[in-house]
Amino acid sequence: MTEVSESRRDWVKLAGAGVAGLAVGYGLGFLTAPERVVEKEVEVPTEGLPGIPDEPLKIGYIYFMTGTLGTYGTNAAAAIELAVEEINNNGGILGRKIELTSKDEADRERVLDNISKMVQDEGAEIVVGLDSSGDALKVIPLVEEELQIPFIVTHAATPKLTECAKRKYIFRISMYEEPIDIMAAQLVKELYEGEVSVVANIGPDYAYGYDSWAIFSGKLKELMPDLEFLEPIYTPLFTTDYGTYIDQIKGSGADLLFSSLWGGDAATFFKQAVAKGLFDSVKVYMNAMLGATDTLEAIGNDNVPTGVDVWGSGRYWFLYPPHDVYPLNKAFVENFRRKTGSYPPYVAATSYTAIYAVKKAIETAYVMKGSWPEVDDIVSALEGLTVPGPMGPVYIRPEDHQGLYDVFWGRLKKGSPTYPMPILDDLVIYPPGKVFPEPLTTMVSC
Amino acid sequence: MDINLFIVQFFNALFFASILFLISSGLSLIYGIMKILNLAHGALYMLGAYVTFTVAILWLGMSWYSMLLAYLASILVVAGLGIFIERVLLKPLYNKPQDLQLLLTFALIFILDDIVKMIWGAQYRAFPKIPGWSIPVGDYQIPIYFILTVFIAIGVGLFLHWFFTRTTYGKMVRAISYSLETSSILGINTDRLFALSFALGAGLAGLAGGVAVPLYTASPGMGGDAIVLSFAVIVIGGMGSILGAFVGSLIVGFSRVFMAILFPVFEIALIYVIMAVILMFRPTGLFGMEMRERR
Numbered sequence: 001m002t003e004v005s006e007s008r009r010d011w012v013k014l015a016g017a018g019v020a021g022l023a024v025g026y027g028l029g030f031l032t033a034p035e036r037v038v039e040k041e042v043e044v045p046t047e048g049l050p051g052i053p054d055e056p057l058k059i060g061y062i063y064f065m066t067g068t069l070g071t072y073g074t075n076a077a078a079a080i081e082l083a084v085e086e087i088n089n090n091g092g093i094l095g096r097k098i099e100l101t102s103k104d105e106a107d108r109e110r111v112l113d114n115i116s117k118m119v120q121d122e123g124a125e126i127v128v129g130l131d132s133s134g135d136a137l138k139v140i141p142l143v144e145e146e147l148q149i150p151f152i153v154t155h156a157a158t159p160k161l162t163e164c165a166k167r168k169y170i171f172r173i174s175m176y177e178e179p180i181d182i183m184a185a186q187l188v189k190e191l192y193e194g195e196v197s198v199v200a201n202i203g204p205d206y207a208y209g210y211d212s213w214a215i216f217s218g219k220l221k222e223l224m225p226d227l228e229f230l231e232p233i234y235t236p237l238f239t240t241d242y243g244t245y246i247d248q249i250k251g252s253g254a255d256l257l258f259s260s261l262w263g264g265d266a267a268t269f270f271k272q273a274v275a276k277g278l279f280d281s282v283k284v285y286m287n288a289m290l291g292a293t294d295t296l297e298a299i300g301n302d303n304v305p306t307g308v309d310v311w312g313s314g315r316y317w318f319l320y321p322p323h324d325v326y327p328l329n330k331a332f333v334e335n336f337r338r339k340t341g342s343y344p345p346y347v348a349a350t351s352y353t354a355i356y357a358v359k360k361a362i363e364t365a366y367v368m369k370g371s372w373p374e375v376d377d378i379v380s381a382l383e384g385l386t387v388p389g390p391m392g393p394v395y396i397r398p399e400d401h402q403g404l405y406d407v408f409w410g411r412l413k414k415g416s417p418t419y420p421m422p423i424l425d426d427l428v429i430y431p432p433g434k435v436f437p438e439p440l441t442t443m444v445s446c
Numbered sequence: 447m448d449i450n451l452f453i454v455q456f457f458n459a460l461f462f463a464s465i466l467f468l469i470s471s472g473l474s475l476i477y478g479i480m481k482i483l484n485l486a487h488g489a490l491y492m493l494g495a496y497v498t499f500t501v502a503i504l505w506l507g508m509s510w511y512s513m514l515l516a517y518l519a520s521i522l523v524v525a526g527l528g529i530f531i532e533r534v535l536l537k538p539l540y541n542k543p544q545d546l547q548l549l550l551t552f553a554l555i556f557i558l559d560d561i562v563k564m565i566w567g568a569q570y571r572a573f574p575k576i577p578g579w580s581i582p583v584g585d586y587q588i589p590i591y592f593i594l595t596v597f598i599a600i601g602v603g604l605f606l607h608w609f610f611t612r613t614t615y616g617k618m619v620r621a622i623s624y625s626l627e628t629s630s631i632l633g634i635n636t637d638r639l640f641a642l643s644f645a646l647g648a649g650l651a652g653l654a655g656g657v658a659v660p661l662y663t664a665s666p667g668m669g670g671d672a673i674v675l676s677f678a679v680i681v682i683g684g685m686g687s688i689l690g691a692f693v694g695s696l697i698v699g700f701s702r703v704f705m706a707i708l709f710p711v712f713e714i715a716l717i718y719v720i721m722a723v724i725l726m727f728r729p730t731g732l733f734g735m736e737m738r739e740r741r
Contacts, residue, residue, distance in 0.1 A: 066559060067667035074568035236714055238671040240662050241465065243458035244703045247586055251451045264570050264663035272661065275576040277587040298570035298663045342569055 049094050051371025056099040057092075059084075059358065060124030061351070062115060063155070064131050065104040068238055068264070071294055072131050072347050076154065077102065078340045079348035080128070083355035086335075093359045094366055111135050112142050119147045126150045126378070128354040131347070133158035133208060143169050150378050152357065154350040157315075158207060162402040163437070164446035169375075171382055173357055173394060173403040174350035175315040177260070178442060179435040180288050181212050183407045184313065185219035186435070187428060188256065191309075192284055193224060200254035200282075201232035202245055202269065204261060209234050211444045212260035212288055218443050230254055235261070235269075242269045246276045255283045262289035267298035279308035286311045291410065293318060293343040296421040301414045304422045310412035312424050316349035316391040317408055320427055332390040343419075344390070353389030353403075357396070360387050395432070399439035404432040450584030455703060461592045463699025464599030465658055470676040470683075470691045471606060472650030478686025479623040479643040482536065482547055486554035487676070488669025490648050493527065494520040494655025495664045496562055499571050502660075513577060513660075520656035521649040528648025532641050559666045566666075573660040591660060598657055602650065606688050619643055623686070678721050684734025693732055 061080055063073030084098045092098060101122045103114035118124040126149060130136045136156035143151045144167060153161060153172040162172050188196070199220065203209030213232045220227065230252050233245050246269075249257060257278075261269050266289055273279065289295070290312025304310075323330035332352065336344040344352075361381035365373035373381070383398035394403045410424025437443070473487045484490075498516040506512035531554065539546045578590035610616040622629040622636050630636045654672075662668070679698050683690025698717050705713045712719075724731060 066556065068665055068671060070559075070563070070666055071568045071570065074563075233710065238668075240658065240672070241458070241462045243461060243592070244455060244706045247451060247454045247458065248707060250586060251448070264665050264668075267570060267572060267663045268661070271572070271576055271663075272589075275580060275587070275589040275591075277580060277582075281585070294570050298572040300572065300574040302575040341567070 051366075052095050053372055056097040057126075057362075058099045058101055058122065058124045059355065060101045060103070060115070060118035060122065060127040060129075062103045062105050062111070062118070062127065062129040063347075063351075064106045065102070067106045069106065069131060071263075071345075072155065073105065075294070075340070075342070075345050075348045076129065076351040079336060079344065079352040080355055082332075082335055082339055083352045087355070087359055093362050094372075096372075098355075105129070105131055105135060112138060115139060115142065116147065119149055124149070125375075126152070126358055128152045128154055128351060128358075130154070130156045132156055133161070134206075136161045140167065140170060143167075149375055150358070150361075150382060152354040152382075154354045155347050158211065159442040159444050160446060162400045163440055163442040166399065166440060167401055169379060171357075171396060171401040171403070173354045173387075173389075173396070174346070175405065175407065176402065177208065177212050177288065178215050178437060178444075179407045179430075179432070180313045180315075180409075181215035181260075182219050182437070183409060183430050183435045184216050184258065184286050184288060184311075185223055186430070187311070187409055188220060188284070188286070189223040192256070196227070196256040196284055198228045198230060198252070198254045199256045199258065200230045200249050200252055201258045202242075202249065202261060203232065203234055203259060204265065205234035205236050209260050213258065215443045216258050216288075227256075235265070237265065239265060240268065242272045243276060245269075246273050246278050250276075250278055250281055253281070255281065257282045257285045259285070259287040260289060261287065262292070263295055264298060266290060266292075266295050270299050271303050274303050274305050279305040279310075282308060284309045284311070286313075286409070288313050290314065290412065291317045291408070291424050292345045293421065294345045296415075296423070297342075299422060301416040301420070301422055304412055304414045311409050312412055313407070313409045314346050316344075316346035317410065317424055317427070318343050318349075318390075319423065320406075320408055320429070321392050326392070328388055329390045329392075343421075346391075349390040353387060353391070353394055356389065357382065357385060357387040357394070361385055397439055402436075402439070404436055406431060407435050448584070450586055453583050454586040454588060455707060457588055457592065457596075459700040459703035460596055461699075462703060463695040464596045465654065466675060466679050466698055467599045467692055467695035468602060468650065468654035468657060469672055470679040470695060471602065471688055472647035472654070473673075473676055474680045474683070474686055474688060474691040475606070475650070476644055476647035477680070478688075479619055480640055481544075482644075483551070484647070485548060485551040485673070486531075486558060486669075487551075487647070487651050488671075488673030489555045489558035490524050490528070490651035490669070491655040491658075491672050492562060492664070492666070492669035493558060494524050494652030495659035495662070495668065496566055496571065496655075497523045497652065498656035498659050499573070499664060500566075503573060508574065508577060510577070517653060517656045520652040522652075524652025524655075525645040525649035528645040529641050531648070532644035536644070537637075537640075555670065558669075562666045568666060571659075571664040572662070577660055595657055595661075598653075602653070603688070603692055610688070615639070615642065675717070678717050681721050681731055682724050684731030687731070687733035690731055690733035 063076045065073035088097050101118050101124055130153050133156040136153050151170045154174050157177045159176055159178045201213045203213055217229055291314030318333050321329055361378050365377040365381040382396055386393050386395045392405050394405045396403050407430045408427050410427040412422050413425040415421050415423040469491055476484050497520040501519045502512045502516035576589055576591050580587035580589045610620055618634050619639055622639055679694035683694025701716050705716050
């Protein structure tokens with residue numbers, strides 16, 4: 001491993017320079033974007049624009065608000081509130097204030113009913129949210145056939161949502177799993193060809209875990225056909241004791257471990273793996289969901305192992321694009337911290353961006369129409385829209401309604417003393433064109 | 447499988463069984479004595495985890511000494527809350543339909559989840575590192591904390607055995623579990639013993655959470671996931687039997703670990719297959735019959 005580390009470091013440096021270049025570009029492009037600071041009150045005429053309804057625009061959101069996954073909803077809700085406060089303090093959308101209504105996705109039996117309720121009884125004109133991929137797929141017929149309102153998914157990551165058929169009303173602003181897993185395979189080829197030979201997997205025992213491994217291993221087999229791929233390990237959600245699996249992986253002789261464990265599971269597994277010396281034998285560990293600040297906080301600075309390359313990815317990383325060149329991300333991180341005391345996890349960035357996508361789409365549609373847009377006008381405006389989010393500009397591809405933005409993988413480093421958690425460093429950034437499959441295509445079966 | 451791997455896997459199973467026993471013994475105890483299925487037992491376990499985290503990490507800083515104090519704090523805080531729950535919330539429902547008790551303990555899950563959120567926030571809470579070093583077994587390692595957990599579980603088992611067979615209180619508690627009416631006629635203060643029993647069961651949940659938290663990631667709602675397997679344990683072992691909880695934990699722990707290695711698809715399913723088979727042939731569980739006969 002060590003002989004090539006110099007060249008690898010060069011490569012990473014080069015990638016870093018590329019990142020900086022890209023980021024400078026973004027920074028220049030978005031320096032003119034309106035500054036989003038919560039405290040700032042701007043007098044905007046609330047009357048005067050013709051065709052704007054008097055009553056507030058109601059936006060509904062639905063996430064896991066309680067139970068083990070409750071952190072997702074709590075963070076998403078905080079970010080949505082932040083966006084709404086910013087927008088309302090600046091006069092709302094074309095003078096129309098936003099009002100929120102919400103439901104708990106943890107109310108498993110009533111996800112569809114609750115979405116209908118928000119729209120039909122509580123007057124939500126747009127809905128954002130959904131953590132569970134299963135729920136996202138279940139919601140398709142309800143939204144497309146019955147409710148027929150713009151529905152922006154901000155978290156659920158199954159490719160099937162956007163890539164198996166073109167939806168009319170459903171959009172997804174968040175990164176889905178496929179580009180992250182494809183990039184992981186490309187990164188292994190670029191950085192570790194000739195250094196790793198046996199590949200293992202540990203992922204959650206449901207569709208997401210299976211799909212992630214299928215995509216990663218499928219792509220890696222294509223790129224490096226000589227590798228040995230072990231039987232993948234899948235663990236039940238919220239497993240508390242990973243000892244068995246850790247020793248199994250250790251006994252298998254794997255030197256590259258891929259994982260799609262997420263949240264508390266990713267942290268618990270990692271800590272136990274460190275304590276059980278898994279990284280004495282595994283030389284490269286890649287976790288597609290490690291780039292989540294809440295997970296990293298749970299891992300802690302003391303659990304960063306040496307002698308192993310730990311890579312993490314995710315759907316947003318709070319230090320990218322870099323704050324010095326992209327003030328929007330800096331402001332978002334600071335405001336989110338002020339509101340919650342935490343560094344924003346990805347679900348915060350994507351839900352925040354969804355609200356701004358709605359604003360921008362309505363404003364765009366209004367320009368074309370001259371009055372408050374109808375549902376179809378908003379949908380058309382969302383197609384092909386580029387909205388600046390904390391993760392950089394997000395382009396909503398019209399063909400599949402999927403949000404496209406930079407994909408990253410970064411190397412785990414101690415974050416102390418600056419950060420209370422480990423951080424991802426040596427970021428390697430691939431632009432969407434390099435890793436997103438063509439619209440309406442996917443490696444998982446539809 | 448090489449012998450070292452077999453040894454560490456055997457130990458993994460023992461460790462997992464220990465955690466299960468710590469959780470399920472309190473659950474089983476409360477049911478055995480009071481005939482209350484405390485659905486909020488997992489929430490009490492969660493509270494124990496948070497109290498230990500607070501005392502050992504936020505207040506004192508990690509050391510074996512602070513861990514010990516944190517365990518004690520968890521037991522006391524959660525047992526104290528147990529007394530409050532029993533005296534104030536459950537007692538008025540003793541002569542009402544049993545559904546109401548279930549409903550109450552179910553409601554407590556959400557209330558305690560929200561209390562945890564209010565005090566500690568919704569984010570994950572975790573120890574900075576699993577305490578202690580690791581013992582090498584060939585190429586493998588067993589963290590010393592895993593071993594400590596097994597000893598704590600054995601210690602708790604022995605303590606409960608001593609308490610119920612050797613102390614007057616323990617004997618009185620057993621008496622009321624066989625016949626509440628006879629016991630009160632004989633002059634046993636059943637009120638006080640009910641509170642004591644609930645406090646003991648809750649304290650065990652608190653200790654279980656405290657012992658588990660350095661290895662895991664605490665978050666609101668973690669109790670719900672912990673409790674499901676514990677129900678399997680006490681159904682297999684026999685509801686109300688501490689020995690049953692012990693044997694049930696071993697069965698569930700070993701079947702899970704060895705299925706994960708040999709036949710992963712059935713890792714969790716087998717536990718419920720065992721449970722179903724036992725329910726078919728011995729509806730009171732492996733060690734539950736004795737109590738029913740004597741009642």
